[in-house]
Amino acid sequence: MASEFTGFMKDMSSHLEAIAKLMNATQERKIEVVEKKKKLLTEIASLTVAHLQAxxxxxxxxxxxxxxxxxxxxxxxxxxVDELLPILWAYRTTCKVTTEATTFMLAYGAEAVVPLEITHGSPRVEEYEPETNEEGMRLGLDLIDEVRDEANARNVKHQRKASLYYNRKVKERFFQ
Structure with missing residues (x-):
């Protein structure tokens, strides 16, 4: 009887070892699948930034x-055709809600001078000095990365607020 019990225990321990190996393999496979999904999502996220159509x-x-x-x-x-250039100019020099900056500012690091300011005169145009302007433009180009980072941070904040607004009535459900 003792030998049967010992044989039974050996069989059970070998079965338990096999089950443990199978569980470890399953767990490793799950981790592998999760890693692949993370990698795929990262690739998708980087593609949507590069391809604006997406x-x-x-x-x-x-x-x-x-x-x-x-x-x-x-x-x-x-x-x-005659009206296209003024419309493009207006689009590029209009402050966007999400970034709180113009596309012209984000591209060139300075605010654009509107043609109306030149024809009718403004303090900015009247007080223009080429040397001072050159220094200011160089400084603006040095700081353009910071301006873009701030605009990106405002854009992320705006997206988060929009997400919270649209998801405020969503009820989380868990399925087994």
Whole structure:
């Protein structure tokens, strides 16, 4: 009887070892799958930034430009070419809600001078000095990375607030 019990215990221990190995293999496989998913999500996230078509920014910009064209060219549709440059200028020099900066500022590190300021005069145009302006532009180019980082931080904050607004009524559910 003791020998049968010893044989039974050996069989049980070998079965338990096999189950433990299987569980470890399953756990390692789960970790491997999770790592692959993380890598894939990282690749997808980096792709959407590089390809603006993927996240709709190009479509929004095109819609804004077409909207401006429709408003400026109501009667004759043939004059849209003449109106395109002022509309593009307006788009580039308009402060965006998410970044609180103009696209011109983010690209060149300085605020654009609006043509109206040149023709009608403004303190900024009247007090223009080439040497001082050159120094200011160099300093602005040195600080452009910080301006872009601040704009990005404001953009992330805006996205987080929008996410909270849209997800405020979502109830979390867990499934087994």
């Amino acid at each position: 996240n709709g920014k190009v479509e929004v910009a095109n819609r804004i430009i077409l909207d401006g064209l429709e408003k400026r060219v109501e009667c004759s549709r043939n004059t849209w």
